[in-house]
Amino acid sequence: MATPIAGVGSGLDLESIISTFVKAERSTRESSINTRELDYTAELSGVGTLKASLSKFQTVLEKLSDPTTFYQNKSTYSYQGSSGDTSNILSASTAGVVTGGTFNIEVSQLAQGSRLDSAAGAFSSSTDTVGSGKLSFGAGSDTFEVAIEATDTLEDIQSKINSAEGNFGVKANIINSDNGPILTYTSEVTGDGNTLTVSNDNTSLDAISTSMATAKTAKDAMISIDGQTVSSASNTFTNAINGIELNVNNLTDAGQPLTLTVGVDTENVTKLVNDFVDGYNELQSTLSSLSNPVSGPLAFDSSVRSYESQLRSITGSQVSDTSGAMSMLYDMGITMNAEGKLEISSIGKNGQPSGAERLENAIKNNLEDVGKIFAGADGIAKQLNDYTETYLASDGVVTEREAALKESLKKVDSDRESLDRYMENYEATLRQRYTALDVTIAQYNATSSYIQSVLKPVEKKD
Template identity: 30%
Template sequence: MSTIPSASTASTPAAAAKTAADTMSAANAARASAAQSVISGSTGNASLDVTALVTSLVNAKVAGQTGSLSAQQTKDNTRLSAIGALQAALSALQAGVAPLSNGTALGQFTAIADGTGLTASGSSGAATGSYSVAVTQIASAQTLSSAAFGATTALGTGAINVSVGGKSMSVDIAPANNTVSGIAGAINSSASNPGVTATVVTGTDGAHLVLRSSATGASNTIDVSVGDVTDDAGLSSLGVTSTAGATGSDKSTIASSSVTSPWTQTESAQDAMFTVDGTAGTSSSNTVTNAIQGVTLNLTAAAIGIPAGTVQTLTVAQDTSSATTAINNFVNLYNTLVTTYGQVASFDNSKAKGSQGGPLLGDSMFNTIKSTLSGIVSGGVKNGSSTVSLGTVGITLKADGTLTTDSTKLANALTSNPAGVAALFNSTTGVAAKMTTSLNSFLGTGGLIANNQDPLNADLKSITSQQDTLASYTTQLTHQYQAQFTALNTVMSTMNKNSQYLTQLFGGANSAGALEKGKS
């Protein structure tokens, strides 16, 4: 039985063509075998092997189209695979150059203090240098504690209004929530809570309602007013007014509505106070973003010197490690892309003729991508009246198209010529920015990659449809031939039997038949 090789048996267009030729050769052999089978059957030598005969004839009938479709399918899949490998390498490079094209890799700074309790971080636009920082006070959030009440005492009904830093809410106090814990729960669950947390602290004297501002700073003081009180058993005494300190170093003060059941301020609302190079500054938060350009200071109580105002030195410098990592990553990913070039578009004259070239060798899409990106890495970037290039920072373009990095030269460029490095990788006309623009156009919708993949996918879909049609035709033809040759085999078998009977009766060329023998 003859078999028709599938697309999977050929991995290259040349191999696919060979497979098609082999298929036609097998088909011709099948025809000859079928003819011989008919001849043998017709001469009485044997009955027809109908199954083998039908299979041979059907294979011979469809072999040409089967081989052609299989060869084209292999060719399309081979090209798609090559484009996919190129696409993967381009996508990796696209992601890898992003930190260089958007400026994040070169916009990192370190900020280190030589004392305690002070940490800092730098961001894009930070001014490098050393700064003298002294912290005299950290920002704090106001905390108030009410007078003691019975844990289950019903304090009355009415409405409580709580405000923090100019924002307020109103909470209805009903019989269901008029205990200390009920009031705390109502405050915490209010959808309009202005930024205050209520808790219950129970001591030997009873249960205290404790209110704490969620935000630090002198302006975030807490006020509580109570109205429409009925069945008063302490609810009215929860009123309190807070006042910020007269100066940054003064604590906030409170005035309770009840003299007999007053509130207690356990933590004052205060701003952080510090100096930077002798210039005084304040902040409502211990995360200070506006004292030094591009630098965030994080203050803790440990930063307050003894005596107060002890100076620390904060050193802000460019983070060359992140820039080095990003640049080396770019070089490695570009080299991976160049390696992929060789895999998909190589020429190897040691291979058999027709298999020497890669699937994208000479392809216009491939040539456009390769020439565009190589032009970017070999070109320069204008920096005022001069031009900077990858060679400026120690990156050399080799004869094989790959890049190599002189780590010492790169480190020197990052420390001694950061402006030049920044110009080389600027976010508009820099090497990485140009590369990102090109990669986006290659990989995006309607780009070179998609425009070359889409026709191939459409052709493969068409081939599959044709193969399905051919399979249906093969089945139909098999049934037809099976019926015809089964009938032929029956006729030929009958003829052979009749021939044998007549020979026995009348004799043949070399023997006497039964009739002749009877006469004698």
């Protein structure tokens, strides 16, 4: 239904009057909604920036909260005049900080498992049957058993052994040689004295157990470290050098030792400390920008100021359980400047070493305390990581603030819809009132015209 045009009867420009009132009413109310929407959107953007910054900083904190991060070693290898990756021959790994040093290592023998073969000509076909009973397999302390039925062929026996419960690494195979099928058992158990044995409880099974020949015996791995012979039941030497695990994969040439050098990976620790300083300063800049009283989108958010305050408090605190030589970031050369940012100075003052020199000395000579200051029970990185998690957790400060702002923005959308409905009613009410006025004025105008016509003087005729 078309909306009637107001003012037709009276001749007044009532449409302009109605339009002016509607615009004025909407402007006041809409301005409030727009302001709230802009504020909520800016805050939500600020919370998003805060969340991203905290997450980025937490990535650094998680590394520094792990004590093993600081107790890493660096291994270098040289073989036949070339340095680089020698994992095809030997690789080394460490647990904790080791004394380190340089070692000449020769690999003369790799650990191997054992193998048993059935006698040539014992079988004419892989479908031969051999008897019934129970086979018992053993290698070192490992054992398992397989039940054999009278109707089982060599192929059936092969399948039963390979799928047997408790099989410790025995593989049965059939080689179809010119002398007929050969049944083989290969054991993965290495080390001297661990050669595979197979027994039975029925002599009909001798051909696939006690009568099989040993084609390969189990052996230890053998290496020489600076002229000292060391053996291992496997190709892994767990403590041939204190704190260092060696894994051998191939033999070295006779008289050509591989040179292994192990030392503390100070470069990696230094990088991690610098990453912490950089991450802290980047986060501090973000917090200052977000909480700026004039331009910050989270200027009135107490949670930001609270985090910033706690950040500085934890960073400047002392850590217990150290040797006493160091207990704070300051002791290792990390200081806080007037802007609240961390720095590692390159210039010493009053004859004292620079921050960079103090850090280098701490990592080189007191790595254990460095690790405790960051990752100890009350270490700085650990405390900051735990505190940051209270902001980023699913029920944390940032998550709840983000959810509240999104809900507020939904309320803004709802308020806009309510405003549209209100303005429709408001305009309808105005039209109703001005239409009545229009009718009244039209009636007055009609009455006035009638009276004028009645009272109009009669023209005289000549």
